[in-house]
Amino acid sequence: MNLTLPICAVFLLLMSACQPNxxxxxxxxxxxxxxxxxxxxPLSSPIFxxxxxxxxxxxxxxxxxxxxxxxxxxxxxxMAGNVDFATTSESVVMFNSFYRSDFIVxxxxxxxxxxxxxxxxxxxxxxxxxAIAGAKVGIVKSSASEFFFDSxxxxxxxxxxxxxxxYLKPTQMVHALxxxxxxxxxxxxxxxxxLAEESPQASQVIGTKGLYNLSFNLVGLKNNRIDTQNKxxxxxxxxxxxxxxxxxxxxxxxxxxxxxxxxxxxxxxxxRDYAFRLSLSNALVSNxxxxxxxxxxxxxxxxxxxxxxxxxxDRELFESAMNEHTDEHK
Amino acid sequence: MTLATRLKxxxxxxxxxxxxxxxxxxxxxxxxQKIYMQLNHSMQIQLSIDSxxxxxxxxxxxxxxxxxxxxxxxxxxxxxxxxKNMQWYPQQLQIxxxxxxxxxxxxxxxxxxxxxxxxxxxxxxxxxxxRLLKAKYSMNIExxxxxxxxxxxxxxxxxxxAQQSLLIAISVVVLMLSILVTMWSSMTxxxxxxxxKSLNDGMxxxxxxDLVSRVKYDMDDxxxxxxxxxxxxxxxxQKITVKKDELKLEVARQTQKLQEQQVKLTYLAEHDELTxxxxxxxxxxxxxxxxxxxxxxxxxxxxxxxxxxxxxxxxDTLGHQTGDEVLKEIALRLxxxxxxxxxxxxxxxxxxxxxxxxxxxxxxxxxxxxxILSVIKQPIEIKGNLLTVxxxxxxxxxPLHGNNSSSLVTAADAAMYxxxxxxxxxxxxxxxxx
Numbered sequence: 001m002n003l004t005l006p007i008c009a010v011f012l013l014l015m016s017a018c019q020p021n022x023x024x025x026x027x028x029x030x031x032x033x034x035x036x037x038x039x040x041x042p043l044s045s046p047i048f049x050x051x052x053x054x055x056x057x058x059x060x061x062x063x064x065x066x067x068x069x070x071x072x073x074x075x076x077x078x079m080a081g082n083v084d085f086a087t088t089s090e091s092v093v094m095f096n097s098f099y100r101s102d103f104i105v106x107x108x109x110x111x112x113x114x115x116x117x118x119x120x121x122x123x124x125x126x127x128x129x130x131a132i133a134g135a136k137v138g139i140v141k142s143s144a145s146e147f148f149f150d151s152x153x154x155x156x157x158x159x160x161x162x163x164x165x166x167y168l169k170p171t172q173m174v175h176a177l178x179x180x181x182x183x184x185x186x187x188x189x190x191x192x193x194x195l196a197e198e199s200p201q202a203s204q205v206i207g208t209k210g211l212y213n214l215s216f217n218l219v220g221l222k223n224n225r226i227d228t229q230n231k232x233x234x235x236x237x238x239x240x241x242x243x244x245x246x247x248x249x250x251x252x253x254x255x256x257x258x259x260x261x262x263x264x265x266x267x268x269x270x271x272r273d274y275a276f277r278l279s280l281s282n283a284l285v286s287n288x289x290x291x292x293x294x295x296x297x298x299x300x301x302x303x304x305x306x307x308x309x310x311x312x313x314d315r316e317l318f319e320s321a322m323n324e325h326t327d328e329h330k
Numbered sequence: 331m332t333l334a335t336r337l338k339x340x341x342x343x344x345x346x347x348x349x350x351x352x353x354x355x356x357x358x359x360x361x362x363q364k365i366y367m368q369l370n371h372s373m374q375i376q377l378s379i380d381s382x383x384x385x386x387x388x389x390x391x392x393x394x395x396x397x398x399x400x401x402x403x404x405x406x407x408x409x410x411x412x413x414k415n416m417q418w419y420p421q422q423l424q425i426x427x428x429x430x431x432x433x434x435x436x437x438x439x440x441x442x443x444x445x446x447x448x449x450x451x452x453x454x455x456x457x458x459x460x461r462l463l464k465a466k467y468s469m470n471i472e473x474x475x476x477x478x479x480x481x482x483x484x485x486x487x488x489x490x491x492a493q494q495s496l497l498i499a500i501s502v503v504v505l506m507l508s509i510l511v512t513m514w515s516s517m518t519x520x521x522x523x524x525x526x527k528s529l530n531d532g533m534x535x536x537x538x539x540d541l542v543s544r545v546k547y548d549m550d551d552x553x554x555x556x557x558x559x560x561x562x563x564x565x566x567x568q569k570i571t572v573k574k575d576e577l578k579l580e581v582a583r584q585t586q587k588l589q590e591q592q593v594k595l596t597y598l599a600e601h602d603e604l605t606x607x608x609x610x611x612x613x614x615x616x617x618x619x620x621x622x623x624x625x626x627x628x629x630x631x632x633x634x635x636x637x638x639x640x641x642x643x644x645x646d647t648l649g650h651q652t653g654d655e656v657l658k659e660i661a662l663r664l665x666x667x668x669x670x671x672x673x674x675x676x677x678x679x680x681x682x683x684x685x686x687x688x689x690x691x692x693x694x695x696x697x698x699x700x701x702i703l704s705v706i707k708q709p710i711e712i713k714g715n716l717l718t719v720x721x722x723x724x725x726x727x728x729p730l731h732g733n734n735s736s737s738l739v740t741a742a743d744a745a746m747y748x749x750x751x752x753x754x755x756x757x758x759x760x761x762x763x764x
Contacts, residue, residue, distance in 0.1 A: 111473075113435055154459045155442040155466075210435025211442070213469065246424045275428050277480075283472035290465045326483075 031062040034226060034234070035083040036218075037074035038065050040260055042270050043216040044087050046109045046278075048259050049252055050241035058240070059233040071216070078103065078219065085220045085234070090284065091144045093217060094291040097312055098301040104314045106218045106231065107280045109238055114273035115214040116148040117192045120184050121177055123203040129156040132163060132205065138182035141167040142300045147291055148212045149186040150298070155211060174198070188214070193266055209273070213287060232321035235278065239325055242276045280318040285309050332551045333525075336518040343514060347507045354500040361496060364417055365489040371416045372481050375429070378408040379474050382436070386467055393460065401440060408433050419488050425481045432470045432477070439466050525553025532560055541568040602676040604654055605661035613675025617685055617735040621728060630690035631728045634699065635742035636664075637750060638680035638706070639720035648715065655712045656719060663705045683742070690727075692759065699723055699757045722750040723757040731760045 038044045047065065050056050056063040068074045071088035075096065078086035085106070093105060120126040126135065129152065139146050153159050166182050173185045174195045184205060185191075195202050218238070220226070245252040253271055257264045288309045295301045382404045389397040412430050443463065525547065532545035541564060547557040600612035608616060617633070624631050638660065645653035657680065664674045664682060671687040684702070689695055703723065709716045724746025726732065731741040741760040749758035 113431065151462060154462050155439065157459055159458070207438070210431075210438035210470075211466070243421075247421060275431065277428070277473075277476065279473075279476050281472050281476055283469040283476075286465045286469045286472070290462065293461075 029062065031060055031230070033062050033064050034085070034230065035064045035066055037068050037077040037083040037086040039071045039074050039087050039216075040067055040069050041216075042256055042260065042262065042267055042274070043089075043110050043112065043214075045245060045252065045256050045274075046238050046241045046276060047087060047218075048256060049245055050237045052255055052259065053241065053244055055237040055240040055244070056234070059237045061230060061233050061237060063234075063237075075219065078221065084224060084226055085218055087216055088219055089144065090215045090217060090287055091147065091291060093219060093312070094288050094295065095142070095301065097288070097292070097307055097309065098295070098305040101307050101311060102222050103219050104222050104312050105280065105284070106220055106314055107235055107238065107278050107318055108215045108217045108284050109242060109276065109278050111213055111215045111275045111277065112189075112270075112273045113211075113213050113275070114209040116144055116186060116188045116212050117208060118149065118152060118184055118186050118205045119177065119192055119195060119202055120205050121180070121199065121202050123201075126184060126205045129153075129158055129206055132158070132184065133161045134163070135183040136164045136166050136181075138166050138168045138173050138176050138185035138187070140170050140173070140187075142295075142298075143170075144188055144212075144214060145170075145186045146298075147294055148208075150294060151212055152186075152206075152208060177202070189270055190266065193269060215284060215287065217284075228317065228320075231317055232324060235318065235321040236325045239278045239322070242278050245276050278322075280313055280315055284313065333518065333522060334552070336514075336521065336551075340511065340515055340518060343507065343511045347504070347511055350500075350503050350507055354496075354504065358496060358500070361492060365485075365493075368416050368418070368422070368485050368489075369482075371411070371414060372478070372485055375408070375411050375481070376478055378404070378411045379429075379471070379478060382408055382433075383471050386471065390460075390464060398440060398443060402437075405433055405437055405440075419484070421484050421488070422481060425477050425484060428477050429474055429481075432474050436467050436470045439463060439470070521549060521551065521553075525549065525551065525556075529553060529556055529560065532557070532564075536564060536567075541571060602661075605658050605676055607661045607665060607682075608673065608675035610675065610677045613673070613677070613683055613685075614735050614739070616673055616675070617738065620685055620687055621733065621735060621738075624687065624728060625733065629688050630730075632686045632689050632695045632698075633726045633728070633738045633742045634684040634686065634702070635677075635724040635726075635739070635746040636682040636684065636702070636706075637722050637746055638682075639722060639750075641680040641719055644717055644719070648712075648717075652712050652715075652717075656710055656717060659710050659712075660706060660719070663708070664702065667702065667705050683739070695725060695727070695759075696757070699725065703756055721756065722746055724749055724760070725757060726760045 036047060038047050051063060051065055066077065066083050068077060071086075071092045074083075074086035075088045075092050077083045079100075090108070093103075096103065126132055137149065139149055153161065153163075166176070168176055168182075168185075170187070170191065173187045174191050176182045177185045177195065178199055187195075192204075218234070220231070224231075249271070253264065253267050256262070257267045260267075292301075292306060292309065296303045296306065382401070385397070385401050385404045389401050391397075409430065412426055412433065418426060440463075528545055528547045532543075535543055544561045544564065545557040547554050600608060600615075602609045620631060623629075638656075641653065641656065644656055657676075660682065661674065661676065664684065668674060668684065669687075672685060674682060674684045676682055686695065686698060689698065703721060706721045707718060709718045711717075724742045724744065726738045726741030726745060728738055732738040745758040745760040749755055752758065
């Protein structure tokens, strides 16, 4: 009996009916090159994954990544006109918002709620924030390090505690603590990890997870040569990359550890605190406002230059890109 | 494959189809339940978040231990809601994880207040602190809202996707099974029709009297068996019919043989064995018939009684066989020289009798007798010997010398006796005796 032929025909018919219509692929070569300055940190994972996994290409984008050490350098490259977009933390955005308003945040793509930590070499001496009076605290001036430390004092109502602030460069912090030059340091990753590796007896003064949120954002210039369509495509590619990361955390970590040449254990230690989510919400507005107020209170910025944060967030672009993306998936 | 097996397989296929449909319906039902459960629960989570939000607002107003305790309750409630297993998909679990983390962040924020409330704090500081706190938890709540939106979206997307794939899977399975059942049933039907047709055709040809042809059926099923049996039956029938025909033929043959024997016997009863002419009894019977006829028509006839001369000598010298040959030759000659209405017979030994019909005048009779005498006297060649015989002939006339066979024969015999002893005459007319 020959049933194979009709069954195959029916199967093929069904298969073709279920086939999603592919689009965008192959167009990317014709597209203009778009440069993105990317900070060499796991926080930039969505950008790296979108590049490595071809999500940019899928959306018809011809993206070129320019890797930099740190968000500040990325932002500077953007301002110098060397790149079209940059990845940077919200602190950099906040400080720059006092000096210029020609840039705009397209989206926030990751957040860490445990990036900055308050560390000491002895867990006995400083096991409570009330006990830090008189301590020498190593801080990076006018940075997330200082903002985090101030927030902590405020939340624990310890603003009046007698504390000696020792301003250090980020790379000096671990060494200063180990040498006993300071009693505490308020340091961001990867310094806490480095300290834990080098001095196992060192510990966090207090669990601060959730008390400070670090976000990484995609920023561009307001008068950009890139058209709206491409900007939307970038956001959509990032959204796809984030979905990929959330669905394949192990594969993603493996890829990132290869790209950034980071130890796999360190990466998974950091990864626990990351929440990959493409958004541009009031949470970011609040965060920026809070930091602006803090910067003003600390006289780190010219008070009169304060701008409405909402002016540097392109909500319209973000929402249109997401709506279109949803429609696409439907 | 036999028809019974085919039908059994059809039944099994139908049962499979039924099971597949039931399974599919059950699965669809289970799936629907799961979706409802998930959507319902995500609504519950949404409500918990809303209640947490409202409690945060209360806390903002009062900033006391009571509102803080209530806040803790709401948070615990949300944590419980988030931890409930609703058979979430990995994507949903990831979002729930985020929500849990945000909830924990809010707890961490308010834990800072738990400790500080016991201290006496300056109002100036509290203002800054509460502002920071408010901004922080607002951020968390905002993120929660975002995550909830994503959870709803993912749940609906997953439901849609799973439903679609379930539908496709069910469609494929049911369609394939249906096609299989339909094709299988059609094939069984075709087989059945073919089997029935070949048997029916076989029966029709048998009904038309064709015993030679056989039903041809190449499938291996019940019809093949029936066809074989039918063919065997036909073969037996053919054999029986052949026997009957042969019997008929044999009967006909035997009947013919009997008829032939009857004819032969009749012939033998009426004819002389040696010469094949009438014997005495048959000759007398023929004379009687002729007398009756002639008497009716007033016709005249003559009876010649012939006794061969010198026959005894031949018989004695050359043997009985030669004598028999002579008798045969004489009989042949006599027969061939008579008219169709006349007839000849042998009375035994060398005595012959001849009936001459429609003859009345003495002249004609004597002329005929002379003719017969000359025929008899002609030499006969047997085994190289030329033999001659003579004859003495006695003549009686009808109705002159008698009106029945015995009187006529007696008269002719008497006349022949005279002629035999009269050396001057070879024949003698009965009347002359007197």
